[in-house]
Amino acid sequence: MTHTDRPTATSTALVVLATLATATVLVRAIGVSMPATLGGVGAVLLAVAVWTAGWDRYRAVGTALSSLLALPVGIGLVAATIGTVIVLAGVLFPVPSLSQLPATVIALSARAMVVVGAVAAVFGATVAVGNVLDRATAKRAAASSFKTTLLPLVLGLVLVAGAVLDYLQSSRDVPGVGAVVGDVLRAVTTVLFEPPSVRPRLTAFLVLAAVALIVTRRALGALPLSEIATGTPAERAIESVRRALFWGSVLVSLGIPIGILSDFVVPTRQLRNSLSPALFDLLTSLTTAPGPRAVLWWTIVVGVATLLVVTLLRRLVQSSADRIGATLAPFAAGTTVVVGTTVVADPVLSALIDWVADTLPGEFGPRFRELSGAVVEFYGPLALVMTAIGVVLLVATLATTALWLTLLTKYLDDRTAGVGIASAALFQTAAFAGVVGVSTTVLFGSLIAAVLVWDVGEFGTTLGREIGGGSGARRTELVHATGMLAVGGVGATAALAIESDSVGAISVSGGTVVLGLVAVLAGLLALLVALR
Amino acid sequence: MTERVRRWGIAVAGTVTLVSVGLLAAEPALFAGAAIPLAYVLFGAFARVPAADLDAERTVAAATPTPGDPVEVSLTVENTGDRSLTDVRVIDGIPSELRVVEGSPRDCGSLRPGDSLTVEYAVRSKRGTYAFDDTAVRIRPLAATEVATTTVEPDGDTALTCANVVSEVPLADATLPRAGTLPTDSGGSGLEFHATRDYQPGDPVSRIDWRRFAKTNELTTVEYREEQAVRTVLVVDARPPTRVTPEPGYPTGAELSAYAAERLLDALSRSSVVASLTAVGLAEEDLVGGLDPDGLAWVDPDGGAQSPQANRLFDGVQSAAARDSAAADATGGNATAGVAADGSGVVSDDGQVQDPYLRRLLARLPPTAQVVVFSPALDEWPVELATSLRARSYPTTVVSPDVTGGEQLGQSVAALERQLRLESLELVGATLIDWNLVDPIDIAMRASLAELFSR
Numbered sequence: 001m002t003h004t005d006r007p008t009a010t011s012t013a014l015v016v017l018a019t020l021a022t023a024t025v026l027v028r029a030i031g032v033s034m035p036a037t038l039g040g041v042g043a044v045l046l047a048v049a050v051w052t053a054g055w056d057r058y059r060a061v062g063t064a065l066s067s068l069l070a071l072p073v074g075i076g077l078v079a080a081t082i083g084t085v086i087v088l089a090g091v092l093f094p095v096p097s098l099s100q101l102p103a104t105v106i107a108l109s110a111r112a113m114v115v116v117g118a119v120a121a122v123f124g125a126t127v128a129v130g131n132v133l134d135r136a137t138a139k140r141a142a143a144s145s146f147k148t149t150l151l152p153l154v155l156g157l158v159l160v161a162g163a164v165l166d167y168l169q170s171s172r173d174v175p176g177v178g179a180v181v182g183d184v185l186r187a188v189t190t191v192l193f194e195p196p197s198v199r200p201r202l203t204a205f206l207v208l209a210a211v212a213l214i215v216t217r218r219a220l221g222a223l224p225l226s227e228i229a230t231g232t233p234a235e236r237a238i239e240s241v242r243r244a245l246f247w248g249s250v251l252v253s254l255g256i257p258i259g260i261l262s263d264f265v266v267p268t269r270q271l272r273n274s275l276s277p278a279l280f281d282l283l284t285s286l287t288t289a290p291g292p293r294a295v296l297w298w299t300i301v302v303g304v305a306t307l308l309v310v311t312l313l314r315r316l317v318q319s320s321a322d323r324i325g326a327t328l329a330p331f332a333a334g335t336t337v338v339v340g341t342t343v344v345a346d347p348v349l350s351a352l353i354d355w356v357a358d359t360l361p362g363e364f365g366p367r368f369r370e371l372s373g374a375v376v377e378f379y380g381p382l383a384l385v386m387t388a389i390g391v392v393l394l395v396a397t398l399a400t401t402a403l404w405l406t407l408l409t410k411y412l413d414d415r416t417a418g419v420g421i422a423s424a425a426l427f428q429t430a431a432f433a434g435v436v437g438v439s440t441t442v443l444f445g446s447l448i449a450a451v452l453v454w455d456v457g458e459f460g461t462t463l464g465r466e467i468g469g470g471s472g473a474r475r476t477e478l479v480h481a482t483g484m485l486a487v488g489g490v491g492a493t494a495a496l497a498i499e500s501d502s503v504g505a506i507s508v509s510g511g512t513v514v515l516g517l518v519a520v521l522a523g524l525l526a527l528l529v530a531l532r
Numbered sequence: 533m534t535e536r537v538r539r540w541g542i543a544v545a546g547t548v549t550l551v552s553v554g555l556l557a558a559e560p561a562l563f564a565g566a567a568i569p570l571a572y573v574l575f576g577a578f579a580r581v582p583a584a585d586l587d588a589e590r591t592v593a594a595a596t597p598t599p600g601d602p603v604e605v606s607l608t609v610e611n612t613g614d615r616s617l618t619d620v621r622v623i624d625g626i627p628s629e630l631r632v633v634e635g636s637p638r639d640c641g642s643l644r645p646g647d648s649l650t651v652e653y654a655v656r657s658k659r660g661t662y663a664f665d666d667t668a669v670r671i672r673p674l675a676a677t678e679v680a681t682t683t684v685e686p687d688g689d690t691a692l693t694c695a696n697v698v699s700e701v702p703l704a705d706a707t708l709p710r711a712g713t714l715p716t717d718s719g720g721s722g723l724e725f726h727a728t729r730d731y732q733p734g735d736p737v738s739r740i741d742w743r744r745f746a747k748t749n750e751l752t753t754v755e756y757r758e759e760q761a762v763r764t765v766l767v768v769d770a771r772p773p774t775r776v777t778p779e780p781g782y783p784t785g786a787e788l789s790a791y792a793a794e795r796l797l798d799a800l801s802r803s804s805v806v807a808s809l810t811a812v813g814l815a816e817e818d819l820v821g822g823l824d825p826d827g828l829a830w831v832d833p834d835g836g837a838q839s840p841q842a843n844r845l846f847d848g849v850q851s852a853a854a855r856d857s858a859a860a861d862a863t864g865g866n867a868t869a870g871v872a873a874d875g876s877g878v879v880s881d882d883g884q885v886q887d888p889y890l891r892r893l894l895a896r897l898p899p900t901a902q903v904v905v906f907s908p909a910l911d912e913w914p915v916e917l918a919t920s921l922r923a924r925s926y927p928t929t930v931v932s933p934d935v936t937g938g939e940q941l942g943q944s945v946a947a948l949e950r951q952l953r954l955e956s957l958e959l960v961g962a963t964l965i966d967w968n969l970v971d972p973i974d975i976a977m978r979a980s981l982a983e984l985f986s987r
Binding site (some may be wrong): 174428431443460467468491 | 565567575618642
C-alpha cells in the first residue's frame with residue numbers, strides 16, 4: 001500500500017458515517033439486531049486483521065494480531081449468517097399453512113441477505129479508512145488466517161474421527177485402530193530390527209547400511225567441519241572420508257539386488273548348499289543380529305537429525321527475527337486457540353445449545369436439545385467444540401481468500417476496494433430490504449447513500465492521491481458531496497413520481513406490461529451504451 | 533488535455549440490478565428506485581468541464597538565500613472567468629532538484645468567479661539558479677466524470693537563485709598581516725628585524741650595520757626575518773562517502789565542503805593570497821572538460837571564486853553529488869547509507885600510501901604550501917590525509933561541515949565516529965574547524981581564516 005493512495009479525512013468520515021447509518025437503519029427495519037451487531041463487530045475486526053496483516057515494519061506483531069483476530073472474525077461472520085437464520089427461523093416459523101412456506105423462506109433469505117450485506121458494507125467502510133485493503137494485504141490476511149485454522153481444524157477432525165473409530169471398535173467385532181497400527185508396527189520392526197535368525201537377511205540389512213552411509217556423508221558435508229578445521233591435512237582427511245563413504249554407499253547399494261535375490265528367490269537349503277555352511281552361519285548371524293542393525297538405525301536417526309538442525313540453523317541465521325516471528329505467529333495463534341478451546345469447551349457448548357434450543361421455534365427447541373445431547377454424548381464436547389472452532393476459523397479464511405480472489409480478478413480496484421465493497425453491499429442490502437418491504441423513504445434514502453458512498457469515497461481517494469488533503473480539500477469535497485446529494489434528491493423525486501404512477505401499472509398481471517418494462521430496460525441500457 | 537473518467541460503473545450495475553429485482557419480485561418501489569442511480573449516471577454522462585480562465589502569480593520570499601536555507605514560496609491562482617469552478621486542483625512546478633521541506637505545493641479549491649486559491653510551501657535552497665516549471669492545473673465538473681489538465685504560466689518569480697558569494701566582505705575582522713606570505717623563523721632577507729651576526733665576506737653591502745661600524749669599527753650584518761611566498765591549497769573532499777545529507781533535500785557533505793571552499797577562496801583572493809583549488813573523488817563525467825591526467829581536478833584560479841576554472845570545479849562537485857543522491861533516492865538510501873565505509877587500506881602497515889587519491893594529491897602539492905582540507909569526515913580518509921600532510925610538514929587546517937546531526941540511530945553512530953576522527957585530526961596536529969550547520973558559514977570561515985594566518 002502506498003501512502004499516496006490514502007483517501008482524505010473528510011471523505012473517509014462521510015463514507016463511514018453514511019455506511020454505518022444506512023446499515024443500521026436497514027438492519028433495524030429487519031429486526032435482527034443481535035447477530036447483526038456481532039457480524040458488524042466481526043466485520044470491523046476483519047478490517048483490523050487486514051490492516052495488521054499489512055504492517056511491514058512490525059510484521060511479526062501484525063501477523064500475530066491478524067491471526068488472533070481470525071477467531072472473532074469467524075464468530076462474527078457465522079453469527080451474521082447462521083445466527084441470523086436461526087433467529088429469523090425463531091420469529092418466522094412455524095408457518096400457519098404449508099402454502100405460505102415458500103414466501104416465508106424467501107422472506108427469511110432476503111432478511112438474512114440484508115444482514116450479510118450490512119456486515120459487508122461495514123467491512124468495506126472500515127477498510128476504506130486509510131485504504132488498507134489491497135491484493136497484498138488480503139493475501140497476507142488469508143495466509144495467516146489459513147495457518148491459524150490448520151491446527152484447530154485438524155485436531156478437531158482427528159478427535160471426531162477417533163470417536164467414530166472408537167464407536168466402530170466397540171459396537172462391531174472389528175479390531176480397533178490401536179490393534180491394527182500395533183500389528184503393522186510390529187511387522188515393520190521385526191523385519192527391520194529383529195528378523196528370525198534362520199537364514200541371512202541381506203536386503204533389509206544392506207538397505208539400512210546404504211542409507212546410513214549416505215546420511216553420514218550428507219551430514220559430514222552439511223556440518224561446518226572444513227570451516228572449523230584449519231589446515232590442509234584436516235580438510236584433505238574429511239574429503240577422503242566423504243569419498244570413502246560415497247563409494248561405500250555405492251557398493252552397498254549394488255549389493256541390494258543380490259540381497260533381494262538371495263532373500264526372496266533362492267530357497268534356504270539351496271543357499272546353504274551353494275555357500276559353505278560356515279559362511280552361511282556367519283552371514284546369518286551377522287545380518288540378523290539386532291546389535292549392528294541398531295547401530296545402523298541410530299546412525300541414520302542422528303544423521304537426519306543433524307541435517308535437519310543444520311538446515312534449520314542456516315535458515316534462522318539468514319532471516320530476520322521479524323520474519324521468523326511472522327512465519328511462526330499464525331501457528332502460535334492456532335495453538336493458543338486450541339488451548340483456550342480445551343479450557344472452555346464444556347461451558348461454551350452447553351451455553352450454545354441452550355441458546356439455540358431456546359431460540360428455535362415451537363417443538364424444534366426440545367427436539368434439538370434431545371438430538372444435540374445424543375451427539376455430545378457420542379463425540380464428547382471437546383471434539384465438537386474443537387471442530388466447530390476449526391470451521392469458524394475456516395469461515396474467516398474463506399472470507400479473506402474470497403476477498404483476495406475478488407481483488408485478483410480486478411473487479412475491485414486496489415485503490416477503491418473499500419468504498420467499492422461498501423457501496424455494492426449497500427446496494428444489495430437496499431435491494432433485499434426492498435424485497436422484504438421497508439418503507440419507500442428508507443429504501444430511496446439507502447439507495448442515495450449507496451451511490452454517495454462510492455462517489456464520495458472515490459472522489460476522496462483521487463483527491464488524496466493528487467493533492468494529499470490540503471486546507472482547500474475539505475471545502476471542495478463538501479461542495480462535491482452536497483452537489484451529488486442534490487442529484488440524488490432529483491433522482492429520488494423522479495423515483496417517487498414513477499412509483500406513485502406505476503403502482504397500478506405494475507400490479508396488473510399481464511404479459512404486455514412486463515414486455516413494456518423489459519423494452520424500457522433495454523432502452524435504458526442502449527442509452528447508457530450510447531452515452532459511453 | 534481533457535479525458536473522460538469512468539466512475540459510475542457501480543451505479544450502472546445498481547440500476548440494472550434494481551430494475552431486474554424489481555421486476556422479478558414485482559416490487560414497484562425497487563423498480564422506481566432504479567431512477568436514483570440512473571440519475572447519477574445521466575448526470576455524470578452529461579457533465580462537461582466548464583470553460584476556465586485562470587491567472588496565477590508566484591512569489592519567492594528570499595532573493596538570495598544561503599544553500600540549505602528554507603525558502604518560502606507562495607502561489608496564488610485566481611478564477612478570472614465568469615463561471616464557477618467546483619473543483620480546481622493546482623500543483624506548482626517545483627524544480628526537480630529542490631526538495632519541499634514545509635507545506636505542500638499542491639492544493640485544491642472551489643473557485644467562484646473572482647475567488648483565488650493560495651498555495652504556500654517552502655523549499656530547501658541549493659547552490660545555483662533553478663527555474664520553476666509552469667503550474668499544473670486540473671479542473672473537473674461537479675460529477676467528476678471529466679478531467680481537464682492544463683498548465684498556467686504564473687507571473688512574478690520564475691526562478692530561485694541561491695547565491696554563494698555575498699557581495700559584502702564577510703571577513704572584516706580577520707586580520708591578514710602578510711598577504712600571501714608566510715613568516716619563518718630563519719634569518720635572511722625580509723622586512724622585520726631578526727638578529728645581527730658577524731660579517732662574512734660576500735654579505736650584501738646594504739645589510740652591513742654601518743652605525744655599529746662607525747662606533748666600534750667592527751663589521752656586522754643585520755638579518756631580517758625571512759619570508760616565503762606560500763601557496764594555500766584548498767582540498768575539497770568530494771569522494772562518494774561524503775555525498776550524504778543530514779536530511780532529504782539538504783545539501784550533501786560534498787556540496788557543503790565545496791561551498792565552504794568557495795567562500796574561503798573568495799576571501800583569500802580578496803586578500804591577494806595565491807590559492808590553488810582541488811577536488812578529490814570526482815569522476816571524469818562530472819567535470820566539464822574532464823579531469824587532469826593524474827585523475828585530480830586541480831585549478832589555479834585567477835580572480836578567486838568568480839574565475840571560470842573555480843566555478844567549473846564547484847559545478848563538478850555539485851553534479852557529482854546530484855548524481856549520487858539521485859542514485860541514493862532510487863535505492864531508498866539516506867544519510868547513513870554511505871557513512872559506514874571506513875578508510876582501512878588508505879595507508880598500508882609499512883607506511884606506504886595506498887589510496888590513489890592521497891598519493892596523487894601528495895605528489896601534486898607544491899613544496900611550500902599550507903593546506904586547507906574541506907571534508908565532512910565521514911570516513912578515515914581525511915585523517916590519513918592530515919597525517920600524511922603533517923608528516924611532510926605542511927601546515928594543515930581541516931574545515932568539517934557536520935552532516936551527522938540527526939535523530940536516527942545510524943546518524944548517532946556516524947556522529948560518534950566523526951567526533952573520534954576529529955579528535956585524531958587534532959592529535960596529528962591539524963587545525964580543526966568543526967562547522968555546525970546551525971551556525972552560519974561565516975563563523976566557521978572567520979575561525980578558519982584566523983587560524984590560517986595566525987601562524
